[in-house]
Amino acid sequence: METTMLTETQIKKTKPESKMVRLKDTAGLAIEIRPTGAKVFTKEYRFDGRHRKDTLGEFPEVSLAGARARALEINAAVKRGEDPRANDLRHIQKVRLLQAKVAEEEAAKEAVVPHERRFDVVAEAFIDKRALEGVAQSTLDKLNWNLGSLARGKFKGRDIGSIKPPEILGLIEAIQAEDKIEKAKDIHRKLSQVFDYAIGLGLVEWNPAQMTKRAVVRRKGGRHPGLTEAKDVGALMRAIRLYPDGSGQNTRAALLLSAYCFLRSNELRGAVWSEIDFEKATWSVPAERMKGHKGIHIVPLARQPLEILKALREWEGEDVDPDAYIFPMSFRGDRYMSEATLNAGLRRLGYNTRTQHCHHGFRTTFSTNMNEQGWNRDWIERQLCHTDKDDVRMAYNKALYLEGRSKMMQAYADWLDKVELENQKA
Incomplete structure (x- = not known):
């Protein structure tokens, strides 16, 4: 079969649609035209028995010829049994050393x-x-x-x-x-x-x-858009569940936990295994990672997020360090997932994080729907860790309303599953 090769003219003329458009080239190279208008080169390959998908850069900053050359480099590295990503890291380190040397020489002058x-x-x-x-x-x-x-x-x-x-x-x-x-x-x-x-x-x-x-440009409030309609929330849950495999596994799990537990970005990304009590089904976020440092925040874990965490834990193996990050960076196990990863994941699924739904928007989704369903407002506010600055008891009583909040969290998780199933049937 004759292989069709892309041209830069074809890439320029292809307009973004409501769903991502993927145009294939040769050597596993493709370009994704995303709903946001971004045109991103990707390269798929297998290494060490696993499927990988690497981002090579955005067109036209990265040319078609440059992307093809990088795709061939990756194929050659795989053929030699070398990890292409490790090669990238060595290259980055060399460039940084060179840049540092030039900067030092300029400073000396x-x-x-x-x-x-x-x-x-x-x-x-x-x-x-x-x-x-x-x-x-x-x-x-x-x-x-x-x-x-x-x-x-x-x-x-x-x-x-x-x-x-x-x-x-x-x-x-x-x-x-x-x-x-x-x-x-x-x-x-x-x-x-x-x-x-x-x-x-x-x-x-x-x-x-x-x-x-x-x-300095100052934007008005409402900078954290979140979906609230049941059909839209169901579509979002379905999209997250179908998040691409490979390097996206941790992102998918983090987004699902964000939906079920709606912690703030840093509260979730910085989590370590010792915070999870699988027997009591709780997640204890330490004060230093909470907004305002207002004491430990206990998140009652419904059945669904608990299953996700158990699966991640089993994946790590029996000897995992209790102080190890649940969501480490891909190449730096001593650091946790980047702040941009979760919103980038939502954009990859086709959501505009400025106008439709951002990571912080999961909190809006929870608050709006639980209030509409008539749940106790104090339970809702405590679960969101919204406390009055002068209310010391509220801030430091980590187990406040715990029994009621546990029931509410399970009900909310069940509701998310319900609207997702309805979307799947639609």
Whole structure:
């Protein structure tokens, strides 16, 4: 049979539809035209007896010729018995080492700035201070990611007093231009905190980030869309259940647990096995991972999420470390699943996370339907861990309404299964 090869003209002319369109090329290469308009190259292959599907990049940033070359490289690596992903990691490490060396050489050429006045030094000291204050690991991760990238890049070696408002404005506007509004806000906020810290150290007399706060786009509330109609929720559950195998197994399980337990992203992604009590059917989320650090949060586990966790546990084997992450990163077992993974998974299923349903939207789905079904509002609010700032008893009584909440959680899980089955029959 003659193999049909793609052309760039064909890719450009193919328009997005309500469902993903997949165009095949040669050597296991394909391009997915997603409902969002993104055109992404993927490569399927088998390694070590397992099916894999790797993302090679988005068209036109990655050309058809470049994607084909990478597909052939993967095939060649598999034929040699080498893991293509390991090859990618080695390549990334080499590139990073080269970039670091170039950056060091450039920094050496610049005028000498007193060590204590360097932006990167001040930023690192601020991050260390926040760590000593006992902030959540997710907060430290964001500080290291956002401030660290500036300390290693744009502002590395700069005298903190030489950074002016127009530079910060240009940085923030560039991020906003990519429609990364929340990231722009977060970086701006953390820059402002570093400059306030520098004022306290006597290094600067004013905060240039504060002078640009009007430039940061501020979206109104309602930024967490969630499906509430039974037929729509059923379709979502069905879509998650059919999430592609291979590398998507953990994502599918995480999304299903999100639907049944509706924890916030960090509360779910950072979970370790010791938090799950299979005998009591509870999930105890520690205070440091809860919003506001308001004590341990107990999630009564209905039959369905408990079965998912048992299956994941059996997959890990008998000797799993109690402190091991339930959802580790693919190549970094010492770190948990990326913050972007869950929303990316929903987008892969065809949902617009800005207007239809995002990960936080599972909480909206639960709240709306349980309130409509007449369940006790105190049980609902406690399960969502919504507490008044002054209500200490509510915050720290981790077992509050536990018996009632257990009944409610099972009823909700059964309702999700019911609407999913109705969607399957429709």
